[in-house]
Amino acid sequence: MKYFPIFVDAQHIHCLVVGAGEVAARKTELLLKTPAKITIVSPWVSDTVQRLADESSQITLINRKFEDTDITHKQMIFVATDDENVNQHVHDIAHAAGILVNVVDNTPLCKFITPSIVDRSPIIIAMSSGGVAPVLLRYIRQKLESVLPANLKLLGNFSERFRDKVKQGLSSVTDRRYFWEEVLDGDIGEAVLSGNDELAEQKLDKSLIAYANGDKPAGQVYLVGAGPGDPDLLTFKALRLMQKADVVVYDRLVSPEILELVRRDAEKIYVGKAKSNHTIPQEDINELLANEALKGNRVVRLKGGDPFIFGRGGEEIETLIEHGVDFQVVPGITAATGAASYSGIPLTHRDHAQSVTFTTGHLRDNTINLNWPALVQNNQTLVFYMGLTGLPIICDKLIENGMSPDMPIALVQAATREEQKVLTGTLANITQDPETSKMKPPTLIIVGSVVELHKKLNWFNQ
Known part of the structure; x- marks a missing residue:
């Protein structure tokens, strides 16, 4: 370990910054996050440094060339000039005086280096590669930033x-x-x-x-939206909860890639539903969540899309309340927004649609009990969840209630995943397309003139 990592009490530090360009400004901004006293010496001052000096009483700005006496009573020095002779000279006299000195971007002239910092004060994470792998260090910092809560x-x-x-x-x-x-x-x-x-x-x-008293504390349930399938679309909070869960209850729409991110030793309980094949009735799922929490477990209920968009999250919460179980809801990117974004079909567009309606195409007794006249409106996009089986009825009912047979329609299968497939047509011909019979759940249906933009805006799997 070439560099010894320490945290210095900045309340008792007087720091000298030699130079006042943008590089010096970055170091000054970092110092201003501490209570350190700062003196900046330079014959030329950038707008950024001038603004910092005007805004902060911590800074003393001296508008002249560096003089040897400037290092007196200083405990730390940053040198950030474009004059190599000045940089070398300040380093030499500071080193001789036993003062910590850092010549920016010149590691051999640094008696200390500033680490890469993840700042969640009072929690500070400082990392260093000793100047040998700055890009790798930046990569690691980005990873840490993505998993640590902002607050x-x-x-x-x-x-x-x-x-x-x-x-x-x-x-x-x-x-x-x-x-x-x-x-x-x-x-x-x-x-x-x-x-x-x-x-x-x-x-x-x-x-x-x-x-x-030796008693295990009560558990809690987290209803987490797993999004449409791409694990990169998970929220930071969803990922954090998934990685500390004791029990994970998940459904059919949660992709294998997302399940891979769950804590390894968590108990995973599958409660998926498919057409005419409900592994566990919804009422039993509700009770399962409550019972696991009452055992003292942290329970994550993973739902495809968003828990409150056709996810029955409300029903599960009602049961938790009845049992006195604490809960939180973590929103997810909905299947509709994921399908639209990854297929290049904006759900609203100034030239096409000023509103969007989400509805269910789930069949009951071979009918879809919807307010069809309300769905047939100008400048509106319709999104049908769970409508693949009822596609012929959906098309017929929309036409029957006044929508043009030429209205564009899109079927988006496995949205946001590598195997995503998009099939477009019109209300009149989509069911006649041989490819339609090959579409498999989960598939969303998008109806509206915005579908015309698919060929132009499609970017994901062209």
Whole structure:
């Protein structure tokens, strides 16, 4: 380990920045995130540095060339000029005086280096490659940024507030460690991240008492929208919850690629439904979620698309409320928006449609009980979920109620996934196309003149 990683108390640091260009501005912006005192010396000042100096009382701006006495009473120096002689000279006298010095973008002249930082103050993650692999370091930072909650600082502040209380309640260091792991990784941590400190504090008090008595705390259910299939479309929160779940209850529309992202040792329970083949009745699914949570488990209910768009999320929540089970809902990209975006069919367009209607094409007793006249409106896009089997009826009813037989229609199968397939036609001819009989669920139906844009805007799997 060539560089020793430390965090310096910036309250007692007076930092000198030599140079006032854009490179110096970036270092100054970083320093301004701390309480450090900053002196900038340069005969020329960029607009960015001037603005920073005008806005912050931490900065003293000296508009002249560097002088050797400028290093007096400084504990840290950044050198960011385009004059190699100046850079070398400042390095030499700073090193001789025992002052930490960094010549930007010149590693041999750096007695310290600034790491790549993920800032969730008071939580700070600093990383370094020692200057040998900056692109790799940037890649790792992007990965960390994508999985760490943007408001992780709330957890840091919450932990600080209740550290002494937990220490008083649990005398064992091991007990405290296990307790905090459960707090930060469970529903209390989620409440903090959601900004609900009052609920989090109530839960922490109950959990602390229960933990001290050896009782397992109550579980919680998370209704998570898994999106239309592409795992890259998951929200950060959905991924975080999937990776800390004890039990995952998932349906047929959750792609294998998304299931691969679930915590490895979580129990996975399949409750998928297909036409005329309901593995588990909906009422039993509702009870299953409640029972698993009452056992103390963190339960993730993974639903294709969004839990509140034809996902029966409302029904499941009603059961959870009846059993007194806490829950959260994590929205997902709907199947309709995923199918539209990945097939190049905008659901609204100034020249085509000013409204969009989502409806179900699920058959019951060989009929689709919809308000057909309301669906046949000008400048409107229709999206039918679960309508592949009832496609002939949908086309006939729309034409019967006044929609033009030439109205464009699209069938989008396996939206957003590699095997996505898009078939277009008109209300009059789509059922006659031999390819239609080859379409398989999940397939969404889009009706409207916006379908005409498919050939022009299609970008995904042309």
